[in-house]
Amino acid sequence: MKKLIIALAFIASTVVAMAQDGTVNFNNRVIGDATATPPIPDIISPIFNVDGSTPLSGSGFLAQLTFRPAGSSGAFVAAGDALIFRTGTRAGFVDTAAGSDRTLTGIAAGANVDIQILAWDASKGATYAAAKAAFGNIGESPILSNLKTGGAGSPPGLSANLIGLQSFSLHPSVPEPTTIALGLLGAGALFLRRRK
16 A cells, blocks of 8 residues: 555656646747648737837837736736847837747646736836836737647647737836826925925
């Protein structure tokens, strides 16, 4: 009996050790394959500047893939490094020359996740949060819900494409209403103090 318990414990620990994190292809331009089984649809979802028509281009802008477990109300977590944008006729699409596969740490291969892409003006900060705090131009894709991650199997399967991803535009970051209210309250207090 002891040998059986030890053997089962060994097998269970091996299975846990071999568990794989899910993967996603961080690419907002993928030409699909209609002849594949099942068919792979095209993903052509450029990201635009604040005017809604000029595609983001070059290292002046950054994009970050973020994720959370499907259906969760928790915060999104960054997956890998932010990417710059392509230029010329491919402007609006992230530059995946350094690789597009992103491992979603803590999310099992084949599990469902919610995905959101963040983009921002890199001159205002190296991160989305920094650009937002500096009142730079920022943008967020609509949440892509219940995407099934790739990377399952042995050898691991292909990373999941962002099927259903929609284009979006940057917008100016504005202070929260409470920040504005506190600023106005402080300005009013200074004005009253000066009058005395």
